[in-house]
Amino acid sequence: MSLVLGLAPLLTGFVRKxxxxxxxxxxxxxxxxxxxxxxLMRKDVxxxxxxxxxxxxxxxxxxxxxxxxxxxxxxxxxxxxFSWTADLIAIIALLGSARFFQALAGMDVGTAFxxxxxxxEVMIASLAEPAMLITVFSVAMIAGSTQLSYVxxxxxxxxxxxxVSLGMAFVALTIVALAExxxxxxxxxxxxxxxxxxxxAMVLEYSGRHLALIDLSSQLKLLLYVSLIACVFMPWGxxxxxxxxxxxxxxxxxxxxxxxxxGFLLAVFETAIxxxxxxxxxEFLGAALMLALLATLARFVSGSL
Numbered sequence: 167m168s169l170v171l172g173l174a175p176l177l178t179g180f181v182r183k184x185x186x187x188x189x190x191x192x193x194x195x196x197x198x199x200x201x202x203x204x205x206l207m208r209k210d211v212x213x214x215x216x217x218x219x220x221x222x223x224x225x226x227x228x229x230x231x232x233x234x235x236x237x238x239x240x241x242x243x244x245x246x247x248f249s250w251t252a253d254l255i256a257i258i259a260l261l262g263s264a265r266f267f268q269a270l271a272g273m274d275v276g277t278a279f280x281x282x283x284x285x286x287e288v289m290i291a292s293l294a295e296p297a298m299l300i301t302v303f304s305v306a307m308i309a310g311s312t313q314l315s316y317v318x319x320x321x322x323x324x325x326x327x328x329x330v331s332l333g334m335a336f337v338a339l340t341i342v343a344l345a346e347x348x349x350x351x352x353x354x355x356x357x358x359x360x361x362x363x364x365x366x367a368m369v370l371e372y373s374g375r376h377l378a379l380i381d382l383s384s385q386l387k388l389l390l391y392v393s394l395i396a397c398v399f400m401p402w403g404x405x406x407x408x409x410x411x412x413x414x415x416x417x418x419x420x421x422x423x424x425x426x427x428x429g430f431l432l433a434v435f436e437t438a439i440x441x442x443x444x445x446x447x448x449e450f451l452g453a454a455l456m457l458a459l460l461a462t463l464a465r466f467v468s469g470s471l
Contacts, residue, residue: 283367
């Protein structure tokens, strides 16, 4: 759990740094997300007069749910201490609960921005969650389990090979990951334009340590999805439970390499593409839902697909 908590801000800083360099800017330091979190933690919390008790505790609920979900995804090793709890359905349930509380927080104070952000977040979730569930279903049909350690071990074996269903599931999961993490082209966390805001509109009223917890939760969520893609579709080099110290170190170095590669690809993708209009987001997520359905159907039609 401490590993994902320590790595999440670093991954965010790495993506920001690469994006800045691609735009020929120097960009913020890699450790800037850590400094921002410390600065926010030191500031006092300013609350609206009409904020309820729910508004105060929701940042802690979001952080707890996201942190536990991120800790369940195998990083550099399988079969570790809590790997028996690492179930894909449980992770989706934890992330869904965190999203529910965040949407509630956006509407609690009663501002126009909060209501817009919450309604857009629910609209995105209504398409992203079914696509995620069907993607998990298609992967589970191939691996024979929703337990992530078992899925990663199976995907790393020679029994998998090249499958059309896995390719479609990978694209569907990537689209869902972009939407769930409020990344371009679905959302842009760096902007504060009322016509485009989704995630930022829901957290505008938060400050101090509450905002720090929500920002850290967003960074943990990004690390979760990157680790999930690496675990399911790139499980090479993952150490087993009875591996030696050298093998664990090699697995950890390989995991860091995967994070850097996927973070670099994310930065390149966000630099090359523009933010799409809100009314086109259902079409984008509909493609993920269709790909996930096709992946499942391909598995039903033929076991070799």
